[in-house]
Amino acid sequence: MAAAIAATIRKVPRGRVSTYGAVAKAAGYPRCSRHVSKVLNQVCGLPWQRILGSGGRISLRDEFAMEQRFLLETEGVRFRGRRVDLREYEHRFATPKRQRARRSAAARKSQIRK
DNA sequence: CATCTGACACTAT
DNA sequence: TATAGTGCCAGAT
Numbered sequence: 548m549a550a551a552i553a554a555t556i557r558k559v560p561r562g563r564v565s566t567y568g569a570v571a572k573a574a575g576y577p578r579c580s581r582h583v584s585k586v587l588n589q590v591c592g593l594p595w596q597r598i599l600g601s602g603g604r605i606s607l608r609d610e611f612a613m614e615q616r617f618l619l620e621t622e623g624v625r626f627r628g629r630r631v632d633l634r635e636y637e638h639r640f641a642t643p644k645r646q647r648a649r650r651s652a653a654a655r656k657s658q659i660r661k
Numbered sequence: 662c663a664t665c666t667g668a669c670a671c672t673a674t
Numbered sequence: 675t676a677t678a679g680t681g682c683c684a685g686a687t
Binding site: 669672673 | 678682685
């Protein structure tokens with residue numbers, strides 16, 4: 548799985564970005580956004596700067612966030628304040644086909660919520 | 662095998 | 675819109 552995630556991340560072309568959730572989903576693990584972060588942190592050789600939080604937010608510490616932002620701008624990605632225009636830069640992964648048990652996440656949730 | 666952890670996502674304030 | 679709290683999954687320890 549870690550490999551799948553890493554591979555997915557590697558698919559993001561230069562000048563493009565993606566989000567943890569999107570990567571996780573594309574890799575076939577819809578709810579494992581957190582693992583994406585772990586993979587990024589452990590696996591070397593990944594375009595980590597192209598992975599952002601939901602909505603294009605940077606979840607890194609200021610120093611690293613600055614670094615990431617710099618790198619991305621170098622690749623041609625423009626920032627809108629503290630965020631990135633995902634509308635334009637979010638990379639669209641090919642159909643994963645592995646659409647894993649998306650179960651009734653919503654159902655389960657609503658059951659708990661109300 | 663049991664617990665802790667993580668660069669998150671999502672909802673409610 | 676920004677901040678805080680809660681849920682989640684699988685890898686590491």
